[in-house]
Amino acid sequence: MFRKKPRLLVVEDDEASCFAYERFLVNAGFEAKMSMTLAEASRIVEAESFDAVILDLRLPDGNSLQWLPRLKKIHPHTPVIVITGMNDIPTAVQATKNGAENFLTKPIEMPELRATLNKCLELEILRKRQMIQQRLAKIEEPFFGLSESMTNLMEYAHVAADNDSVILLLGETGVGKGVLARWIHNNSQRKSEAFVELNCSSLKGELLRSELFGHVKGSFTSAIRDREGLIEVADGGTLFLDEIGDMDAEVQAQLLKTIEEKSFRRIGENLLRKSDFRLICATNRDLLKETEDRRFRKDLYYRICVFPISIPALQKRVEDIPGLAEHLLSGFGYTEFPLGADVITLLKSYPWPGNVRELRNMLERALLLAHGNPLSTRYFPGLEPISSSPALPDYQDLSTLADIENAHIANMLKKFEGDKLKTSKALGISLSSLYRKIHHLK
Numbered sequence: 001m002f003r004k005k006p007r008l009l010v011v012e013d014d015e016a017s018c019f020a021y022e023r024f025l026v027n028a029g030f031e032a033k034m035s036m037t038l039a040e041a042s043r044i045v046e047a048e049s050f051d052a053v054i055l056d057l058r059l060p061d062g063n064s065l066q067w068l069p070r071l072k073k074i075h076p077h078t079p080v081i082v083i084t085g086m087n088d089i090p091t092a093v094q095a096t097k098n099g100a101e102n103f104l105t106k107p108i109e110m111p112e113l114r115a116t117l118n119k120c121l122e123l124e125i126l127r128k129r130q131m132i133q134q135r136l137a138k139i140e141e142p143f144f145g146l147s148e149s150m151t152n153l154m155e156y157a158h159v160a161a162d163n164d165s166v167i168l169l170l171g172e173t174g175v176g177k178g179v180l181a182r183w184i185h186n187n188s189q190r191k192s193e194a195f196v197e198l199n200c201s202s203l204k205g206e207l208l209r210s211e212l213f214g215h216v217k218g219s220f221t222s223a224i225r226d227r228e229g230l231i232e233v234a235d236g237g238t239l240f241l242d243e244i245g246d247m248d249a250e251v252q253a254q255l256l257k258t259i260e261e262k263s264f265r266r267i268g269e270n271l272l273r274k275s276d277f278r279l280i281c282a283t284n285r286d287l288l289k290e291t292e293d294r295r296f297r298k299d300l301y302y303r304i305c306v307f308p309i310s311i312p313a314l315q316k317r318v319e320d321i322p323g324l325a326e327h328l329l330s331g332f333g334y335t336e337f338p339l340g341a342d343v344i345t346l347l348k349s350y351p352w353p354g355n356v357r358e359l360r361n362m363l364e365r366a367l368l369l370a371h372g373n374p375l376s377t378r379y380f381p382g383l384e385p386i387s388s389s390p391a392l393p394d395y396q397d398l399s400t401l402a403d404i405e406n407a408h409i410a411n412m413l414k415k416f417e418g419d420k421l422k423t424s425k426a427l428g429i430s431l432s433s434l435y436r437k438i439h440h441l442k
């Protein structure tokens, strides 16, 4: 469904041949761009990429044999078919040495050209697929957790993967928005195409615009050559805009237009280009509030908020912590499972303001400190379990003994989660005394 028409560049100076090629190739389901000189072809390949190049050997402004290595330097994987004169075998051999995949001799039989093209394209698809497979094999399946909130969330994530609409991932930093974005891509129909990620908080103004939309040479001071933007790179695949809440207002307007029209212009260029990308956005901000404060465009907000998925903070799904910890530890090569009950209790009692990212970092540090020994609580310095060390009241603000006693009782009750028997034992008084004191408290 998302396979694009193969794009070809034909470099040929004879007008009649050009016409014949173009008609045949377009009819055969290719998209063809024609160039009649090497100079023009050079300019084109600097700015655009092609699935294959058909190259005539003799051109008015130079020898294609010498141009080939330059083309291969810019696009090492683009297959080239060289067209040579009759009986010009030595030149054809030289062309293959210079990087051409194939050569055909004149007069060109169109069916033969098509067969050669298809062979080249299939090989290239195989190469790409193999590369992606290798990359995918390296990416471990993430573990999202089995808590009720995460089970529900994964149902949404499956719907997101099966569809092609804009997704907005919400949640505190480190909850795994980036991990989920990649999971959605890897489980979507676009998985064999590119996953392109851009963090909108790291670039501002012109640089962000140029990164997204690309630019032509000279359109601003540092634009020293034509460059494609990430929107173009994501054609056929997924564009992940992280921290979209940090995007400049001006870029927001252009992005909205691009999403609506599925087309865009490079900076400094009039040509309207098309890109078929799937958009996933993420933010740790309250975007609706940002729109009220006029920091984020309302129209863009409603355009990207089609399918919001909110990932809960780790503290809100404490039951996922043991599973996540084991998953992350296995990723680091640790094998001593199950983890000790005291380690689990410690991990579960810490509030994890940095969420899964912080958990991963703490586990990595603990492994370094443990030097290969099984993990124990002492390898987690700084993880203060909050529930077992409740904040003491600020006694300086309390003047009478009764006030201090009352505050202490309230604190201990909180610590034992309202269990009066445990509280009375810890306070060294009888249960009935505790009840009496509580009665006074009210």
Ligand SMILES: Nc1ncnc2c1ncn2[C@@H]1O[C@H](COP(=O)(O)OP(=O)(O)O)[C@@H](O)[C@H]1O
Pocket (backbone or CB within 6 Å): 142, 143, 144, 171, 172, 173, 174, 175, 176, 177, 178, 179, 180, 356, 357, 358, 360
């Ligand atoms: N579900 C998960 N499974 C495995 N690792 C995770 C998971 N979620 C988060 N992480 C870890 O936490 C790090 C931060 O996740 P990330 O997706 O960048 O968070 P966010 O984008 O929400 O700030 C990741 O690099 C990864 O190591």
Ligand SMILES: [Mg+2]
Pocket (backbone or CB within 6 Å): 174, 177, 178, 242
């Ligand atoms: Mg992130």
